[in-house]
Amino acid sequence: MKAFTYTLIILAISLFAFACSKPNTETITHNGPAASPSPAASMPDEFAATRAIFKKNCSECHGEDATGGTKTVDGKKLKVPSLRAGHALGHFDEDFIKQITKGGDGMPAFKDKLTPEQINELVHLIRHEFQGK
Numbered sequence: 001m002k003a004f005t006y007t008l009i010i011l012a013i014s015l016f017a018f019a020c021s022k023p024n025t026e027t028i029t030h031n032g033p034a035a036s037p038s039p040a041a042s043m044p045d046e047f048a049a050t051r052a053i054f055k056k057n058c059s060e061c062h063g064e065d066a067t068g069g070t071k072t073v074d075g076k077k078l079k080v081p082s083l084r085a086g087h088a089l090g091h092f093d094e095d096f097i098k099q100i101t102k103g104g105d106g107m108p109a110f111k112d113k114l115t116p117e118q119i120n121e122l123v124h125l126i127r128h129e130f131q132g133k
C-alpha cells in the first residue's frame with residue numbers, strides 16, 4: 001500500500017512537472033527568435049557611445065550608414081568616400097587614425113575634439129559595423 005502511495009506521489013509530481021514544463025518550453029520557443037538577434041543587439045550597447053560620437057561628428061559628411069557621397073558642408077561641395085567600400089577597405093587602421101586625428105582633403109581634424117581612445121573606437125566601429133570585420 002505504501003508503495004502505491006509513493007507511486008501516486010511520484011506520478012503527481014511528474015504530472016505537475018510536465019504541466020509546468022509546457023509553458024516553459026513555450027517561453028523558450030518564444031524567446032528563440034528574440035534571443036538570436038541578441039548577440040547583435042548587444043553590439044549597439046558595446047558601440048553605443050561610439051555610434052553617438054559618429055552620429056554627432058561624422059555622419060554629417062559620411063552619412064549615418066557611412067556610404068558617403070557628395071555633401072555640401074559650409075557651402076563647399078565635398079566628395080566624401082564611402083567607409084564601407086573601395087579604398088576604405090584597403091586602408092589600415094593607422095591610416096584611419098591618422099585621417100581622423102589630422103583630417104585633410106576636406107575632412108576636419110578631430111585631435112582636439114576626440115581622445116585617442118575615442119578615435120580608436122571609431123575605427124573599431126567602422127571596421128565592425130560598416131565593413132563587417
Ligand code: HEC
Nearest residue numbers: 057058061073079080081087088091096099105106107122
Ligand atoms: C566635413 C566633412 C567630414 C567630416 C565631418 C568627417 N569626415 Fe571623414 N572624410 C571626409 C572626406 C572629404 C574624406 C576624404 C579625404 C580624402 O580624400 O583623403 C574623409 C575620409 C575619411 C576616412 C578615410 C577613408 C579611407 O578611404 O581611407 C575616414 C576613416 C574618415 N573620414 C572617418 C571619419 C570619422 C570617424 C569622422 C568623425 C569623427 C569623420 N570622418 C568626419 C569628410 C568628413
